[in-house]
Amino acid sequence: MHFAHDTEAALQGTAALVNTLGSDGEDTLTTVAELDDFTRTWQWTGSRTHDRAELDAVRALRPTLHRFWDLDEAGVAQLVNTLLAQARALPRLVDHDHWGWHLHATADDAPLATRMVVEAAMAMIDVVRSGELDRLSRCEADDCEDVLVDLTRNRSRRFCSTTCGNRVAAAAYRERQAARGAASPEEAE
Numbered sequence: 406m407h408f409a410h411d412t413e414a415a416l417q418g419t420a421a422l423v424n425t426l427g428s429d430g431e432d433t434l435t436t437v438a439e440l441d442d443f444t445r446t447w448q449w450t451g452s453r454t455h456d457r458a459e460l461d462a463v464r465a466l467r468p469t470l471h472r473f474w475d476l477d478e479a480g481v482a483q484l485v486n487t488l489l490a491q492a493r494a495l496p497r498l499v500d501h502d503h504w505g506w507h508l509h510a511t512a513d514d515a516p517l518a519t520r521m522v523v524e525a526a527m528a529m530i531d532v533v534r535s536g537e538l539d540r541l542s543r544c545e546a547d548d549c550e551d552v553l554v555d556l557t558r559n560r561s562r563r564f565c566s567t568t569c570g571n572r573v574a575a576a577a578y579r580e581r582q583a584a585r586g587a588a589s590p591e592e593a594e
Contacts (some may be wrong), residue, residue: 408531408556411507415528416541416554418447422463422521423471424565434464444517449578450502451513462518471524474541482533488526492519496527522539546573555565 407417425434425443434440440460444453453459469488473481494510510523532538544551544565551565564570 415524419525424551485526537576
């Protein structure tokens with residue numbers, strides 16, 4: 406499945422925002438500077454206040470957005486409708502920066518948290534309409550609960566990051582090596 410570029414960016418950005426509150430309890434979105442870095446990384450446009458209130462509003466979104474990974478299709482649809490209604494979203498086509506034509510559903514001067522939640526909801530519309538909710542999953546590393554969006558063609562993404570993937574691969578390698586070491590004395594007999 407290939408989503409529009411703005412949908413893919415919104416899905417990945419939403420997962421990244423949810424993951425700023427790590428499964429280990431570590432919060433990586435605690436300062437305005439961290440929010441500035443986050444918005445720069447995920448290329449958020451529009452007005453910003455760069456203050457604690459904006460940071461708190463964005464941080465407060467995480468539990469709501471995390472629900473997209475826990476709900477079934479009907480639940481996601483209901484959450485999308487609720488979020489769009491609360492924000493009084495009104496979709497429109499825009500063309501700015503390097504994005505080409507894409508959808509915005511809030512004014513450019515709407516609060517950052519409002520723009521973020523509406524972008525996430527708009528992306529989920531495409532996910533639900535295309536029957537691709539199974540592309541939202543959790544990291545398969547035993548010690549990680551982070552969420553991910555699998556945008557691969559063959560639906561092969563299993564880990565939230567290369568760090569988790571490498572950690573699992575290294576553990577599997579050590580386990581195989583230990584098994585070979587344990588088997589060696591028996592083979593010598």
